[in-house]
Amino acid sequence: MSSAVYEAELAPDDSIRLGLLLFACSASLAGLLLILSWPATAAAKAAVGLVWLLACAAEVHAFRRGMSRICRIRICADGSVVGVDRTGATLALRLLPGTVVLDRFGWLRLRFDDGLRYGELLAGNAAENEQWRRLLVIWRQRRRFGGPPGS
Numbered sequence: 001m002s003s004a005v006y007e008a009e010l011a012p013d014d015s016i017r018l019g020l021l022l023f024a025c026s027a028s029l030a031g032l033l034l035i036l037s038w039p040a041t042a043a044a045k046a047a048v049g050l051v052w053l054l055a056c057a058a059e060v061h062a063f064r065r066g067m068s069r070i071c072r073i074r075i076c077a078d079g080s081v082v083g084v085d086r087t088g089a090t091l092a093l094r095l096l097p098g099t100v101v102l103d104r105f106g107w108l109r110l111r112f113d114d115g116l117r118y119g120e121l122l123a124g125n126a127a128e129n130e131q132w133r134r135l136l137v138i139w140r141q142r143r144r145f146g147g148p149p150g151s
Contacts, residue, residue: 008134024063067120093111
């Protein structure tokens with residue numbers, strides 16, 4: 001006799017995604033202002049500032065690429081993770097160390113098959129959302145299924 005698959009399927013909130021993008025851009029500019037305030041030569045500040053802006057731009061670009069690929073995340077009880085795109089096609093994902101799930105928030109560090117690393121901030125309430133409740137149950141039992149180390 002087969003049993004039903006236990007999984008949580010969550011849809012990231014577009015307003016949280018936008019907030020993360022705005023926060024990342026603000027943090028990038030704040031870092032640049034700190035670099036410009038260093039007691040160093042103008043050439044050194046310019047070089048470090050350029051490297052900083054390029055690194056920040058690469059992170060924001062990776063976030064936007066990951067964000068555009070998936071509209072739902074499915075986490076199964078066996079620890080497997082799948083992204084679902086807008087057409088309904090599935091993309092294999094892997095949970096990375098640093099993933100944290102709390103009662104109301106979760107930060108999922110994910111990697112696509114092509115190597116793109118991506119973070120997704122999720123929010124939920126187990127009292128109001130069955131999928132969030134399922135996520136919490138899966139997360140609490142993850143060690144039994146070989147969950148990601150360091151998480």
